[in-house]
Amino acid sequence: MSAFSKRNLLGIRDLSREEIEVILDVADSFKDISLRDIKKVPTLRGKTVIHFFYEPSTRTRLSFEIAAKRLSADTVSLSASSSSMEKGETLLDTVRNLEAMRPDVLVLRHPMAGSARFVADRVGTSVVNAGDGSHEHPTQALLDVLTVLDHKKRVDGLNISIVGDIANSRVARSAILAFSKLGAHVTVAGPPCMLPPEPETLGIRVTYRLDEAIEDADVIMMLRLQLERQQDPVFPSLREYSREYGLNRHRLRKAPKDVIILHPGPINRGVEIDPEVADGPYSVILDQVTNGVAVRMAVLYLLLGGRDT
Numbered sequence: 001m002s003a004f005s006k007r008n009l010l011g012i013r014d015l016s017r018e019e020i021e022v023i024l025d026v027a028d029s030f031k032d033i034s035l036r037d038i039k040k041v042p043t044l045r046g047k048t049v050i051h052f053f054y055e056p057s058t059r060t061r062l063s064f065e066i067a068a069k070r071l072s073a074d075t076v077s078l079s080a081s082s083s084s085m086e087k088g089e090t091l092l093d094t095v096r097n098l099e100a101m102r103p104d105v106l107v108l109r110h111p112m113a114g115s116a117r118f119v120a121d122r123v124g125t126s127v128v129n130a131g132d133g134s135h136e137h138p139t140q141a142l143l144d145v146l147t148v149l150d151h152k153k154r155v156d157g158l159n160i161s162i163v164g165d166i167a168n169s170r171v172a173r174s175a176i177l178a179f180s181k182l183g184a185h186v187t188v189a190g191p192p193c194m195l196p197p198e199p200e201t202l203g204i205r206v207t208y209r210l211d212e213a214i215e216d217a218d219v220i221m222m223l224r225l226q227l228e229r230q231q232d233p234v235f236p237s238l239r240e241y242s243r244e245y246g247l248n249r250h251r252l253r254k255a256p257k258d259v260i261i262l263h264p265g266p267i268n269r270g271v272e273i274d275p276e277v278a279d280g281p282y283s284v285i286l287d288q289v290t291n292g293v294a295v296r297m298a299v300l301y302l303l304l305g306g307r308d309t
């Protein structure tokens with residue numbers, strides 16, 4: 001049994017392979033709670049978790065809230081539009097006021113890269129990064145890895161292809177780090193303007209051709225175009241993007257027969273992925289969502305002093 005001694009979860013970059021494996025082991029042990037009639041254990045009774053989401057979210061916000069409730073923590077939620085940031089209060093003043101109410105964990109989503117670390121450096125409450133701009137989304141990467149493990153029983157040595165708007169994607173950044181730390185061979189594919197500027201520093205393979213990325217892939221992760229983070233349109237039209245980089249059933253025939261398809265959501269059906277692929281037999285997209293609850297339970301539990309079992 002080894003302790004998880006981190007106070008915050010700000011990014012996959014900060015985690016060792018062993019720490020990632022501890023979180024995944026605990027998440028795996030928590031899955032069963034969500035299958036019971038009474039989906040609640042007293043583990044975090046008396047703890048308070050604040051979810052502060054300054055950007056829209058369906059999966060991350062609700063699965064964090066469900067995770068905290070299944071562990072019996074008290075939860076409250078704040079969105080930018082319902083906070084006094086609408087009246088000009090700064091992020092720092094806001095989180096200092098939240099800290100004054102003595103929560104145990106602050107789960108933060110914010111459009112500024114580095115915002116989670118900025119806050120963690122200035123408050124005593126544990127901070128979990130639920131997505132900071134185009135920087136990191138660590139719990140998404142952890143649930144992605146857990147889903148791959150469920151279906152492939154290993155990550156080490158797998159070929160994992162991540163396709164789409166890599167440069168603007170916090171999901172891609174965290175996934176590349178997590179899968180690489182666990183020994184996978186990561187390929188990124190997309191138009192040149194959407195790929196990271198110095199891929200060699202990440203130790204990943206780069207291709208501009210979707211077919212090349214999928215022909216030997218054990219796992220394909222499709223990404224949404226992050227239009228909200230692109231300064232100018234970088235592709236002539238969504239139709240052209242889809243023709244070059246969209247995953248449809250014809251293209252999927254080039255992949256190995258036991259490939260699995262991931263997507264962090266939200267999906268833009270008919271752009272990066274066709275409905276028949278998203279809803280088809282190779283898709284594990286809803287398994288990712290289910291695993292998001294277990295991973296977030298594990299993160300809250302470990303940050304609040306729990307030990308792996």
Ligand code: CP
Pocket residue numbers: 056057058059060061131137140264265266
């Ligand atoms: N994957 C993900 O972060 O989804 P939400 O934006 O809905 O939370």
